[in-house]
Amino acid sequence: MWRTLAIACGVMSCLATLHARSDAEPIVRAFAGTERFAIMRAIDGAVRRLADPDCQRVFNDFTDSEGHTLAEKLAALGKTPVEFFNDLYFTEDRVTSCCLRRGTLAFTAPGQRVIRVCQRFAAVSLVNARFGDATLIHEMLHALGLGENPPRSDEITRQVLARCS
Numbered sequence: 001m002w003r004t005l006a007i008a009c010g011v012m013s014c015l016a017t018l019h020a021r022s023d024a025e026p027i028v029r030a031f032a033g034t035e036r037f038a039i040m041r042a043i044d045g046a047v048r049r050l051a052d053p054d055c056q057r058v059f060n061d062f063t064d065s066e067g068h069t070l071a072e073k074l075a076a077l078g079k080t081p082v083e084f085f086n087d088l089y090f091t092e093d094r095v096t097s098c099c100l101r102r103g104t105l106a107f108t109a110p111g112q113r114v115i116r117v118c119q120r121f122a123a124v125s126l127v128n129a130r131f132g133d134a135t136l137i138h139e140m141l142h143a144l145g146l147g148e149n150p151p152r153s154d155e156i157t158r159q160v161l162a163r164c165s
């Protein structure tokens with residue numbers, strides 16, 4: 001009887017933990033070892049930066065294809081930057097042509113909340129944490145509807161770095 005109860009409790013606390021996680025943090029799929037450590041560290045760093053009002057000014061710096069600022073998009077969704085970030089999904093990617101292209105750390109499509117993180121992200125973000133955090137915020141801007149070319153990828157990241165120190 002005691003044994004059954006212990007197992008039932010174990011399952012329940014597990015479910016409770018999963019539920020709390022999905023509400024409060026982005027969903028992270030795949031990733032193991034160093035890659036997992038790197039993405040979790042960068043998520044923490046990005047959330048910490050996004051909570052800063054100076055960093056949040058970056059949402060007024062860019063617009064979607066219809067000319068709405070990303071700040072307006074957030075307001076329409078009724079989400080703070082951190083809340084929207086916590087709705088993202090990060091999944092490891094080793095095989096697609098985007099990740100095989102030299103220099104790409106992560107990618108998504110405008111309006112798409114699934115962020116694909118390339119294998120080289122771990123090494124780069126562990127050497128330069130600020131750049132790793134900015135890369136995730138850059139992808140968040142795409143998830144909010146920002147396109148690319150224009151603005152150029154390095155211009156987006158440079159603006160995130162300028163706002164989110």
Ligand SMILES: [Zn+2]
Pocket residue numbers: 138139142148153156
């Ligand atoms: Zn981009």
